[in-house]
Amino acid sequence: MRSIKYRFLGYFFAILVSISYLVYRYFILENVSDFHKEILVTTAIGFIMTAIVGIYEIVKNNGKYFWLAIKCWLFVPNKIVYVSLSYLIRIKLPGSERYLLVKGSKINQYQPVGGVYKLVGNKDIYKEWNALKKADTKNPRDLRFFIKAKHLPDVLKWFRSGKDREIGVWREFREELIDNNILSNENFKSIRAEYLYSRENLLSKQTRFNNESYHSLVYNIFNIELNDAQLNELISLEQKKIFTKKYAFVTEDEISKECFNNSKTRIGQHAKHIK
CATH class of the missing domain: 3.90.79 (Nucleoside Triphosphate Pyrophosphohydrolase)
Known part of the structure; x- marks a missing residue:
């Protein structure tokens, strides 16, 4: 249970950080270098896709008890x-x-x-x-x-x-x-x-x-x-x-x-x- 909890938190954090970077890259950053274009953007998208697949597996394994599990692990x-x-x-x-x-x-x-x-x-x-x-x-x-x-x-x-x-x-x-x-x-x-x-x-x-x-x-x-x-x-x-x-x-x-x-x-x- 503990490993699943930390995996879920890790996936959620990866999505949050990746989306934050992409917002920064496309709406704030000026004079974008090739490093951002070719490496960081690709990495951020890869993190998001991996995290989505990981969260899907957790949801599938817990079935109808997924939201109950989230409440138990994180809130009470x-x-x-x-x-x-x-x-x-x-x-x-x-x-x-x-x-x-x-x-x-x-x-x-x-x-x-x-x-x-x-x-x-x-x-x-x-x-x-x-x-x-x-x-x-x-x-x-x-x-x-x-x-x-x-x-x-x-x-x-x-x-x-x-x-x-x-x-x-x-x-x-x-x-x-x-x-x-x-x-x-x-x-x-x-x-x-x-x-x-x-x-x-x-x-x-x-x-x-x-x-x-x-x-x-x-x-x-x-x-x-x-x-x-x-x-x-x-x-x-x-x-x-x-x-x-x-x-x-x-x-x-x-x-x-x-x-x-x-x-x-x-x-x-x-x-x-x-x-």
Whole structure:
């Protein structure tokens, strides 16, 4: 990241100096010598072309995160950012068009099945990016942590690569639905999860935590493709009871309103991402 930052600054400086010289050469300088005409002008144009190509490569490598990277590198490099990298699972019943949510374990609300990804392998974000884990996180391998903003572009680039982290959704599905006896192990020995899209909220100003300046949240959204037995079990569950202390079947409108049960029961704000 640091080398890319200095390359970008170098290219920008080269363009600035070269353009300044060309303005001086063609609009101010009189009695122009051959040295200016044949050497310096050619050199300045060469610098500009090289810098443009270099900046294009940086933009291409960072993709849609280019301007975010510029902000992180140049304007808020040492601001503290809370990062949460997670997935949400859409479980929608055809016919009734209701979504299955579960009761949150930490917050009194209903929310989509899912959670933060975990590290796998030997990746050490605490050493590589000087990350600090969230105070209530018992598992240091959870991908929710604090970093300085200058590291955010590298974190996002690494996360998109899928390396050294979970890529499946089975763990949270099992823990929240099967281990909690909402769904049966018999019908849900395995699931087929289809990746749909990602939702991001990057460098959003927040002050929820001490010394925090920004939030950066990434949600990967998956859809569960139900076989006949799984679908029938979910239909039976909905017909048995719309909501309990463990789960709830809610409509898209209720998700938008962030509440159900005559506005008495809260739905997590992030549930809107599965609609």
